[in-house]
Amino acid sequence: MNHGGGRASSLNSVSKAAIVVRLLLKEGADIPLEQLPEDLQAKLAQQMSRMGLVDRDTLEDVLQEFASQVDGVGLHFPHGLHAAIESLDGRISVKTADKLRKAAGMPKSGDPWPRLMDRTEAELAEIMKGESIEVAAVLLSKLSTEKAAALLGLLPGPMARKITHAVSLTRNVTPDAVLRIGQSLAEQFDDQPDLAFDVGPDERLGAILNRTSASVRDEVLGALDEVDQPFSTQVKRHIFTFEHIPDRIDPMDVPKIIRSADQMTLVTALAGCEAAGYGEVAEFIYRNLSTRMSDNLKEETNEIGTVRAEDVEAAMQQVIEAINGEVEKGEIKLIPMDGPDVQVD
16 A cells, blocks of 8 residues: 555554554664553554555654654653553562552562572472472472572472472473462562561571670670570570681681681681680681691791780681671581570580
């Protein structure tokens, strides 16, 4: 079909839209046509297939009419709550957007799987225990190999075996089914109440006491033992001080903690071990180093002489902070302090 002679007025709105869209696409514009209702998308595609050639006069008339209509629009707001939320994507929090959608009875937007993959293995394991084996197999299949392996290690043996076998049955699962499973799992996390703190009170208090002086720490833990012994035991599981190095550091990681700590700080801490009653800590460190490194450290600690107790305590705290830095980077993993009779001297 050839439209000539500047006959824009004889074209219907769908034809004009087809002309404008075709020109914009030709110029490389990114037009979000998927936001149109499906029937309009279909009408537009069908009309574009029938247009044929459009002469320059008709094109100019259509573009001029389109431009005048655009100029007459002062400000265009998105239609409906869903469109409004989408227009604010990246400018309001995901949690706020999801709450608005939930209040309006709308489904969560986007792919739920990235949010699920951000959850810890422990959180996913807890959710998985309440799901069918088939759903658990889909969840396992969507995770990275490292995370999936860690997750399996947290599940009871019989359940882990059933899930791994069910992975073989996921070959014919459709993308829509995977999306629905992801949305269902994500909603279980979304339905949980918002908490003021990311970690429990025992872990928070343990982290605080790790940075206090030994005298303050002992006084607080002693008081806790008297008023709430179970809570005190939980707190002690999160205590990591210089004296705990032999119990909580893998011998293979000792060279890493030596490299992470300032050399003079380490020497000061080691020089004061005997007087502070931490001789076994020094021996643990020396024993798990190469002969050359061990001899060098011993020589330096002998040369430093007597060190003030407050300097030794400060040096030991700095060594622990250096180790914690390696833990946060994932270079070192602390051995858990488990069991009902955790002792912190």
